Amino acid sequence: MYGINTGEPSSQDEVFRPVILVHGDKANQGCWTQLGKALMKDGGGDVYTLNLPANLEDRPEALLDKIKEVAQKTPKGQPLCIDLVGHSRGVETIIEALSQLPENIYVNCCYLLGLPEDNINMHFDAFSKAKEKKNEIVQFHGRYDLLEDYNAFSPDANLDGSNDVHVAECGHMGLLSNRKVIKKIVEKRKQSLQQAKKI
DSSP: TTOOOSSSSTTSSSOOOOOEOOTTTTTGGGGGHHHHHHHHHTTTOOEEEEOSSSSGGGGGHHHHHHHHHHTTTTTTTOEEEEEEEEEEEHHHHHHHHTTOOOOOOOEEEEEESSHHHHHHHHTTHHHHHHHTTOOEEEEOOOTTTSTTTGGOOTTTTTTTTTTTEEEEEEGGGGGTTHHHHHHHHHHHHHHHHHHHHHO
């Protein structure tokens, strides 16, 4: 759907490290069209999305079901290693699902777009567990996501080097289509896939 869901793995000979894109409230998988197409076009690997249920409590289980569905596509002999990208409430869904993942599924990197710091603190235990499992976490904040200190950030602070990135030029929803954010995610995905092939 939306031209961004991979069918079968792109190559049985390559490393299968899919990315699953998780939307927030009042959205659906179509909100990922720009990022999904950029990943598929520019060597970012296999891309999957899903439409989450309206009920917030049901969302982590829906994401876990999608992860298990994608796991069925893993070529024999390969462990499943995935990346997750979430926006807004989709970040909360990812954080809550991480602690429930089966042991045989490893999350390499979580790209978290537009969840205010106070919401992340609500899920501190799950967030800490993700870090304990050595999951890399890359956070992107729009202009008003960090309400207390947003004026202290310069435009595009740490966009190239840091894993905590403030994009002052766009708002919360703009993170989904911001070219610089998309470029950073695509580049990090490509680097990760290249490193995995060398192992």
